[in-house]
Amino acid sequence: MAAPEKEMLRQTQLELKGDELLVVEDLQKYFPVTRGIIFQKEVASVKAVDGVSFAVREGETLGVVGESGCGKSTMARCIMKLLEPTAGSIKFRGQDITKLSRAEMRPFRREMMMIFQDPYASLNPRKRVGFIVAEALQVHKLGTEAEIKRRVQELLEVVGLNPEHYNRFPHEFSGGQRQRIGVARALAVNPKLIVCDEPVSALDVSVQAQILNLLKDLQRDFGLTYIFIAHDLNVVRHISDRVMVMYLGQVSETADRNDLYKEPKHPYTGALLSAVPVPDPTVGRHRKRIVLEGDVPSPINPPSGCRFHPRCPRFVEGHCDVEEPALIHRGGAVGHTAKCHYPLERWPMTEEEMARPGVASTAAETA
Amino acid sequence: MWAFVLFIAVTIVTYVIFYAIPANPARLACGQRATAECIKRAAHYLGTDRPLYVQYGKFFGRLMPVAGLGPNNFSPHFKTPNLGRSFTNRLTVNSVVLNAAPVTASLVFGGAVFWMLIALPVGILSALRPRSLLDRIAMVFVLVGISAHPVWIGLLLAYFLGFKAGVFPITGYCDFINPSGNCGGPVQWAYHLVLPWATFAFLFAALYVRMIRANVMEALGEDYVRTARAKGAPEWLVMRSHVLRNALLPVVTMLGMDIGIALGGAIFTESVFGLPGLGKTAIQAIENFDLPTTQGVVVFATLCIILLTLVVDLLYAWIDPRIRLT
Amino acid sequence: MALLEVTDLKTYFRTDDGVVRAVDGVSFSVDKGQTLGIVGESGSGKSVTCLTIMGLNPKRTAMSSGTAMWKGEDLLTATPKRLREIRGSEIAMIFQDPMTSLNPVHKIGAQLAEAMRLHEDVSKKTARARALELLKAVGIPRAERRLDDYPHQFSGGMRQRVMIAMSLINNPDLLIADEPTTALDVTTQAQILTLIEKLQEEFGSAVIMITHDLGVVAEIADDVVVMYAAEVAEKGGVEQIFKKPHHPYTWGLMGSLPRLDADVERLVQIQGQPPSMLRPPTGCRFHPRCPYVMPICKEVDPALAPVSDDPGHLQSCHLDEETKNREAAKLLAGMMAEAS
Known part of the structure; x- marks a missing residue:
């Protein structure tokens, strides 16, 4: 393949409408694998995130699904600038924040917050809840001592905790309540964007429902934008407007929520959907x-061609393992893209249909 | 590689410390009536009149096992590493160190065996029966062992068991192999060392009881131990094959490192029981500003520790597959 | 006769803070070749129930009562020796976390062979051959070479396969699987569930599947026990539980689950937190969180009673059947309406 064509493949054409809060283009994060004690020699790299592009519009929720090791958490940390991306660009409100220094990042930190998976590990056990929630306010010098205290109590109430519990320690709360503290902390500085990294994975279903409802209410009340990362397809479907499926550091499919779940185009998405147990015995x-x-x-040595080809039920030898598919429009819906040479014709599909890919549609035909 | 850097650093530090001390070994060598002439001669003889780096260079050259290339410039010419001669008694430091080393080795390794013999059963049993009487006694022992200084314990043991009860000899060392007079052979060797061993082992036994207890308790709670029980394995097999094997892995590493540390601790025990070991030699040498002897002990001890660390690393890789294969 | 018949099983643990009632009067039975699903949230006592049956609770702190009749023999009063004979050969167990459930310092071939040689007097060679056979049966690629690998060289899904292979090595009559897929990704979970179903057909074992995932239960269980706060809230056939749920807790569980086949704007949430089993609530244990709470619920603990016109379906709730039928129908209709 000629070099310019290859370049085109990597760069997905993002259709921007102008109201995007966050635009990520061709984001890469490689972790070096080194050998040697004194003279560290880079022998390989873990391609945790390898060319991810997407945009998030203000007020929407972008769900990111993928199995462990697909790079979704690394991606989140790159967006938050907790990790330095290897390449690519991150634009927040049209401003490139990829190369900003710590000091330059500070005003942006107020607008982007993160909620973490483990409500046990992400709260400092030796600090009182009031302090944990107030910390960001104090860092950004938002108000006097008394104002901050009032704000913290207000926040605790917003997330459904008793404001009287201001002086308690994290261990005095249950898992669900701790996640509420995490949410209150993220909300403290009135951010625009909240990146939620598996926020409900560690919780029981009944508590999970409480947190999901809370996140939805907050979005409605404060006009928040979410990037919601999870491995549970049910949860992502419930909360997202758009969904992005990741596999081995790349995007394999993006679509509006309903399009993705009703008409998946990528075989991997199909496999994920069919793997989710349905709580209905007849179905x-x-x-x-x-x-x-x-x-x-x-992810150190990803497969050639399409990264999914070794596990794909529609694998076509000589094509999928040679040529990397582009992430291009598939299906009728606007904004539905899939990175596959042989997208699914319909859904659901029988195993036989799955194994019999139709004629390869080239990028030129669909574009 | 690191070991080598460490080695050089340690020896240089010893040299610099000696240089910084305002004492002149040449003057000491000449005794009470030191004349300027004598001191000068002695200084030259001892080599202390040269600059520090020359002294160190000479020391280092003597130490290297390779004395340059042979006549045909291909085969290196080997020699025995030489630590020089003592300032005070002009004995070769090699012989001083080699005479003292077995004493310290007996003390340290015997002590290690001693403390493991105490720590293993006590630690394991108290882990199996938490809050039992045995466990509580063990914990008191741990507390005392960690808080008490070895010199104090040594004196206490020497007084009650050695002096009052007269069960064990208080001082002296008997060679393991060469009998001299009525003192010698394994039995006498062990008999004379019982008190030093006990003193020496006390602190470490306490530390190890605590560590083994914690490790075993942790291992008992592991999922794979539950798996083993779910397989229907009898309790002794669960203990041997699943609990102890995993619980004692870190103990092996600790043991290696602690024997190194224990070399330092031997100084106290040796001085209490008058054992002619490395620790005592070092103390005497330092008192006499005997640089070569001190340096010799330092070199030897450093080498021992480096070797021990290496052995432990290899041993650990051998018993823990997770390290072996990465 | 049922293969395993558990009656009024109670397990209490002594702790520094007092007695924790981990299991408080649980009854169920499993027939030959059947799959029983036990659902509940963390701390509901579902795991402890099974550990009690296996005699794997810490002896120093656990107190158990009731009976667990295994082929007519009470496991709770069996001698340790007899229990050891049963464990691993007649009843086998797999655990939630495949990462920590295998001993890191032994080769997996040896761990499998150990499981066999503990119960059968066979040579190492025979045991190894059988281990290989099972590794192949559970779908481990290049099984011959992997026998001499250590657990850390396997991925999570593969380790769970090894665990399953190990549990099946003695052809057990009952396999207890304690959250076997919780730590795994969905595609791996699908692999493991398919595998358990396939092996169940092949080996004819009964299975107790402990899980918090209603989806998993719906897919593989014949009978379901819903546990809440150490007690059985509801039990019955899988169709009965999912089509005519009779306990407000079951409703809450179903409603709080976001699902692929239904759109709901807001999930039904169960208010509050699961209670502490140190001081369980009086009366019905669900009453502090129950939206239908009545005065009687705070006083009287409802007994597990049969649902009329629905044989085999038992529930413990004071609500009258009319309300229950109406509410359950409303819940399901809500889901179905939005599903279409």
Whole structure:
């Protein structure tokens, strides 16, 4: 393949409408694998995030799904500038924040907050809840001592905690309540964007529902924008407007929520959807799961061509393992893109249909 | 590589400290009636009149096992590393160190065996029966062992068991192999060392009881131990194959490192029980500003520690597959 | 006769803070070749129930009562020796976290062989051959070479396969799976569930599947026990539980689950937190969180009673059946309406 064409493949054409809060283009994060004690030699790199592009509009929720090791958390940390991206650009409100120094980042830190997965580990056990929530306010010098205290109590109330519990320590709260503290902390400085990294994965279903409802209410009340990362497809579907599926550091499909779940185009998305157990015995029992073979390959040496090809039920030899598919429009819906040579014709699909890919549609045809 | 850097650093530091001390070994060598002439001669003889880096260079050259290339410029010419001669008694430091080393080795390794013999059963049993009487006694022992200084324990043991009860000899050392007079052979060797061992082992035994207890308790709570029980494994097998194997892994590393530390601790024990070991030699040498002897002990001890660390690393890699294969 | 019949099982733990009632009067039975799902949230006592049956609770702090009749023999009063004979050969167990459930310092071949040689007097060679056979059966690629690998060389999904292979090595009559797929990704979960179903057909074992995931239960269980706060809230056939749920807690669980086949703007949430089992609530244990709470609920603990016109379906709630039928229908209709 000629070099310019390859370049075109990597750069997905993002259709920007102008109201995007965050635009990420061709983001890469490689972690070096080194050998040697004194003279560290880079022998390989873990391509945790390898060319991810997407945009998030103000007020929407972008769901990011993928299995462990697909790079979704690394991506989140790059967006938050907790990790330095290897390449690519991150624009917040049209301003490139990729190369900003710590000091220059400070005003942006107020606008982007993060909620973490583990409500046990992400709160300092030796600090009182009031302090934890107030910390960002104090860092950004937002108000006097008394004002901050009032604000913190207000926040605790907003997230459904008793404002009287201002002086308690994190260990005095249950898992769900701790996640509420995490939410209050993120809300403290009135951010625009909240990146939620698996915020409900560690919680029981009944508590999970409480937190999901809370996040939805807050979005409505404060006009928040979410990037919601999770491995649970049910949860992502529930909360997202748009969904992005990641596999081995790349985007394999993006679409509006309903399009993605009703008409997945990428075989990997299909496999994910069919793997989710349905809590309905009449449906669940007679449905055939598309069971993928093997494990996710190592991101140190990702497979050639399409990264999904070794596990793909529609694998076409000589094509999928040679040529990397582009992330291009698939299906009728606006903004539905998939990175596959042989996208799914319909959904749901039988195993036989799955294994019989139709004629390859080239990028030129669909574009 | 690191070991080598460490080694050089340690020896240089010793040299610099000696240089900084306002004492002149040449003057000491000449005794009470030191004449300027004598001091000068002695200084030259001892080599202390040269600049510091020359002294160190000479010391280092003597130490290297390779004395340059041979006549055909291909095969290196080997020699025995030489630590020089003592300032005070002109004995070769090699012989001083080699005479003292077995004493310290007996003390340290015997002590290690001693403390493991105490710590293993006590630690394991108290982990198996938390809050039992045994466990409580063990914890008191740990507290005392950690808080008490070895010199104090040594004196206490020497007084009650050695002096009052007369069960064990208070001082003296008997060679393991060469009997001299009525003192010698393994039995006498061990008999004379019981008190030093006990003193020496006390602190470490306490530390190890605590560590083994914690490790075993942690291992008992591991999921794979539950798996083993769910397989129907009898309790002794669960203990041997699943609990102890994993619980004692870190103990092996600790043991290696602690024997190194214990070399330092041997100084106290040796001086209490008058054992002619490395610690005592070092103390005497320092008192006499005997640089070569001190340096010799330092070199030897550093080498021992480096070797021990290496052995432990290899041992650990051998028993823990997770390290071996990465 | 049922393979396993558990009656009024109670397990209390002594702790520094007092007695924790981990399991408080649980009854159920499992028939040959059948799959029983036990659902509940963390701390509901579902795992402890099974550990009690297996005799794997810490002896120093656990107190148990009730009976667990295994082929007519009470496991709770069996001698340790007899229990050891049963464990691993007649009843096998797999655990939630495949990362920590295998011993890191032994080769997996040896761990599998150990499981066999503990119960059968066979040579190492035979045991190894059988281990290989099972590794192949659970779908481990290049099984011959992997026998001499250590657990850390396997991925999570592969380790869980090894665990399953190990549990099946003695052809057990009952396999207890304690959240076997919770720590795994969905595609791996699908692999493991498919595998358990396939092996169940092949080996004919009964399965107790402990999970918090209603989806998993709906897909593989024949009978379901819903546990809340150490007690059984509801039990019955899988169709009964999912089509005619009779306990407000079950409703809450179903409503709080976001699902692929239904759109809901707001999830039904169960208010509050699960109670502490040090001081469980009086009366019905669910009453502090129950939206239908009545005065009687705070006083009287409802007994597990059969649902009329629905044989085999039991529930413990004071609400009258009319309300229950109406509410359950409303809940399900709500889901279905939005699903279409």
